Amino acid sequence: MGGIIIRRATPADVVGIAHVWRSSRPDHANLADALELDGLPACYPVTLVAVQGDGETVGWLDGTVESRGLADELNPNGIPAPHAFVSEIDVHPKHRRKGIGRALFHTLVALADEAGVILIGLRAQEDEDLAHRQAFFRSVGLALLDGTGWVGDVRTLARKSKSAVDIACVSSMANGLIGEER
């Protein structure tokens, strides 16, 4: 994933995010339109973008590191709140299988680890793409919790990501930069 930076999104990123979202999930085009009109969603306070050196947005992730409200949804087996949660993750189809999705996910893991959160989870949408999603979730270290719920231990994943994913985590996020390829 040469020359790609993972950073927090700014309001100016909505056009690039909407483009990635529409290309990745045509069934979510209406949601991408709404995001472009309304701005970054407030309910998921962590929005990350993967941006190429030429400024093109190639991926994004929406989630939170301290999800309390969503605990019941992802909690059929008693996952304690708070836990980090991925609401949406998309990589532009032209840029898949280069490690961008993994880097976005592990950047959220690093933020959750910094915040002292123990668990991270997500719920996979069930459609014809479920099999590739499941392969991705397994590959980043999540375990299937029930039919569509996935969960992982933040500390274990954070340790793994330090060796498995070559991103430099910058604790001081004054400039918005979170991780980049070394």
Ligand SMILES: CC(C)(COP(=O)(O)OP(=O)(O)OC[C@H]1O[C@@H](n2cnc3c(N)ncnc32)[C@H](O)[C@@H]1OP(=O)(O)O)[C@@H](O)C(=O)NCCC(=O)NCCS
């Ligand atoms: C899921 C998604 C975000 C993965 O992004 P990505 O950048 O292509 O993923 P990565 O390159 O980081 O893949 C990491 C690993 O996941 C697995 N993986 C990813 N896509 C896969 C696929 N289509 N089939 C099988 N395994 C896959 C592989 O093990 C891969 O490692 P490898 O390439 O070394 O074999 C991307 O395919 C996507 O945007 N899909 C549509 C949106 C979506 O379904 N999002 C999830 C919402 S619940």
